[in-house]
Amino acid sequence: MDKLGKKRILLKIGSNVLTKETNHISRGKIEDIACQIAELKDDYEFVIVTSGAIAVAKQFVQLESNGKEINVKQALASIGQPHLMRIYQESFRELGLLASQCLLSYSDFKKEESRTNIKNTIDVLVENSYIPIINENDTVATDEIKFGDNDKLSALTAALLNVDLLIIATNTNGIYTKESIDSDTVKTIRETSDIQLLRDQIQQSVSLHGTGGMSTKIEASEIAQNAKIETWIVNGLNDNFIVNAMHNKSKFTKITVK
Ligand SMILES: Nc1ncnc2c1ncn2[C@@H]1O[C@H](COP(=O)(O)OP(=O)(O)O)[C@@H](O)[C@H]1O
Ligand SMILES: N[C@@H](CCC(=O)OP(=O)(O)O)C(=O)O
Numbered sequence: 001m002d003k004l005g006k007k008r009i010l011l012k013i014g015s016n017v018l019t020k021e022t023n024h025i026s027r028g029k030i031e032d033i034a035c036q037i038a039e040l041k042d043d044y045e046f047v048i049v050t051s052g053a054i055a056v057a058k059q060f061v062q063l064e065s066n067g068k069e070i071n072v073k074q075a076l077a078s079i080g081q082p083h084l085m086r087i088y089q090e091s092f093r094e095l096g097l098l099a100s101q102c103l104l105s106y107s108d109f110k111k112e113e114s115r116t117n118i119k120n121t122i123d124v125l126v127e128n129s130y131i132p133i134i135n136e137n138d139t140v141a142t143d144e145i146k147f148g149d150n151d152k153l154s155a156l157t158a159a160l161l162n163v164d165l166l167i168i169a170t171n172t173n174g175i176y177t178k179e180s181i182d183s184d185t186v187k188t189i190r191e192t193s194d195i196q197l198l199r200d201q202i203q204q205s206v207s208l209h210g211t212g213g214m215s216t217k218i219e220a221s222e223i224a225q226n227a228k229i230e231t232w233i234v235n236g237l238n239d240n241f242i243v244n245a246m247h248n249k250s251k252f253t254k255i256t257v258k
Contacts, residue, residue: 006045007164008126009242010062015016015173017236018052018084025084029236036242037131038095042054045126047161049134049154050088053080075135077138088133088210098130103137119160131221136235155220159227166224167245168217169236174253177201188251193258221255231255 013033020026037046047139054073057080065072085101092099102121108114125132136153158166173188178201180187192198198218221231234245234252244250 006043008045008047008161010047010049010154010163010166010232011242012049012150012162012166012168013051013171013236014150014168015051017169018050019055020237021171023055024059025052025087026222027087027091027237030087031094033238033242034091034097035239037092037097039243041097045156045209047122047126047132047134047163049150049157050084051135052084053077053135053138056080056084056087059083060219067201074138074141077135081135081138084135085133098128099133102132102134104134104153104157105137105140106153106156109160112258115160120155122161149216150229151216151220152223155223155227155231158224158229163229164228166220166231167242168220168231168233169241170214170217170233171235171237172214173235173251174232174233175201175218178203189253190251191254191256193225193256195225195255198253198255225255225257228257230257 011033018025018029020029033048040046040211054067054076058067060083061076061079063072067073067076081103085099088099102118104118107138108118122132134153134157136150154168155166173186175189175198176186177189181201181203185257189198189201196220199215202213202215202218204213217233221233224231232245232252233249234241238244238250241250245252
């Protein structure tokens, strides 16, 4: 909680949410996020970790390769990131919200000086009513674009900033039981602190634009849990998904602190 008594939320938005599972970034989804932040801004302050740079670049670039090589992904991210930020800036400005950009890499979290600088910069931004919009610095990233993804980055940032809640917005109603996926009648695990139970439910699928699937979200929730932060995995495809989760009007997975 900050000096004004506001709770701080780290909101991670996956590529599939931002594209609404199409091949184009959805301005409507970013507007939906902006509307909710505007509605909640008297009680909550937001820090956003967003994916979508690679997905947005694919709108502008005709690829000769299949786009899976790491250098091609890095180049796509570099093309897409300014477009992504422009859409955030424009949509947020419409509602009087101020947005800023921070590009972070995993190695930054290992250096004490960088950790302090990240924390101090974000604190200054938030104190001045700017919403930090973070993405991984894909140009310098190596394994991360291939193996990890923004789920872990969001948890490391949540822990560093000591936020009150981590919300991971993806394209499912949270984590489903394996049994229910196998029988085609998905059932959400509503609340647990048992990370191993969640790991046992994972299917090896990743969605259209996704990178790490559900396993990196569970890893993220474990990092958050160790930092005494609760994680909610919610369906960001639905309108008003943050507010609805807060009022228990949607099905999502709450990973509580032990
Ligand atoms: N037990 C599970 N419950 C829900 N989704 C699962 C489960 N196991 C694997 N998944 C997969 O994880 C995907 C979400 O992760 P990902 O594709 O990386 O999305 P994002 O872009 O939001 O990070 C789902 O679309 C689904 O295919
Ligand atoms: N930095 C990359 C992130 C890719 C990524 O982590 O995607 P996701 O699994 O949708 O969170 C991008 O902006 O495209």
